[in-house]
Amino acid sequence: xxxxxxxxxxxxxxxxxxxxxxxxxxxxxxxxxxxxxxxxxxxxxxxxxxxxxxxxxxxxxxxxxxxxxxxxxxxxxxxxxxxxxxxxxxxxxxxxxxxxxxxxxxxxxxxxxx
Amino acid sequence: xxxxxxxxxxxxxxxxxxxxxxxxxxxxxxxxxxxxxxxxxxxxxxxxxxxxxxxxxxxxxxxxxxxxxxxxxxxxxxxxxxxxxxxxxxxxxxxxxxxxxxxxxxxxxxxxxxx
Numbered sequence: 434x435x436x437x438x439x440x441x442x443x444x445x446x447x448x449x450x451x452x453x454x455x456x457x458x459x460x461x462x463x464x465x466x467x468x469x470x471x472x473x474x475x476x477x478x479x480x481x482x483x484x485x486x487x488x489x490x491x492x493x494x495x496x497x498x499x500x501x502x503x504x505x506x507x508x509x510x511x512x513x514x515x516x517x518x519x520x521x522x523x524x525x526x527x528x529x530x531x532x533x534x535x536x537x538x539x540x541x542x543x544x545x546x547x
Numbered sequence: 548x549x550x551x552x553x554x555x556x557x558x559x560x561x562x563x564x565x566x567x568x569x570x571x572x573x574x575x576x577x578x579x580x581x582x583x584x585x586x587x588x589x590x591x592x593x594x595x596x597x598x599x600x601x602x603x604x605x606x607x608x609x610x611x612x613x614x615x616x617x618x619x620x621x622x623x624x625x626x627x628x629x630x631x632x633x634x635x636x637x638x639x640x641x642x643x644x645x646x647x648x649x650x651x652x653x654x655x656x657x658x659x660x661x662x
Contacts, residue, residue, distance in 0.1 A: 465649060467650060469653075474634075474652050474658075475656075476551075476638055476653035476655045476656050477638070477653040478653070479650050479651075479652070482650055524588065527649050529595060533578050533595070533597070533642060533644060533649050534580075534592060534595065534603070535580075535592075535649075535651055537589070537590045538588070539589050540589060
């Protein structure tokens with residue numbers, strides 16, 4: 434079965450600093466991987482996805498993530514944090530052969546300090 | 548496109564009452580998912596449908612919860628009777644099999660408060 438671990442339930446960065454949110458997955462077959470963002474009182478919005486094409490994936494709002502099979506990781510980065518990036522971020526894994534389900538990590542709340 | 552539509556956005560009810568949450572998926576999508584989000588348990592998958600048929604309801608917490616999808620454009624999640632521990636945000640999501648990656652599109656959620 435697949436699973437996702439997000440290291441750090443809370444991450445705090447200064448405005449303009451690098452954002453790094455960590456995600457490790459477990460899957461016995463090649464996975465699809467996703468990052469979603471949730472702003473307060475809103476639903477989840479897809480940031481980016483990995484689907485076995487390029488290992489470096491670019492998403493919306495300047496975010497990107499790199500799939501590293503050897504490390505079973507899919508960390509999310511952004512070179513320069515903006516106040517509007519403050520939100521909760523979820524990493525998720527899907528293995529279509531096991532049904533069209535997403536397994537979500539516990540989430541990481543990103544705080545951006547001015 | 549309108550996206551996934553959920554109603555109501557907020558629901559406050561008393562313990563013991565029946566609650567019905569509604570969802571309209573994105574037109575053409577053939578998968579529909581119901582999730583529950585709480586501080587304690589995070590985001591939990593309750594049940595999902597493919598072509599209106601329930602595929603996996605193993606996440607439904609107990610018999611008080613039921614979900615239906617009478618057609619491709621409508622689904623309901625019902626709680627009867629409701630209890631205070633059911634207070635949570637309930638999300639509906641839809642996706643399309645055959646798309647490149649099966650990403651799910653989420654609705655805005657229904658915030659349920661049971662007093």
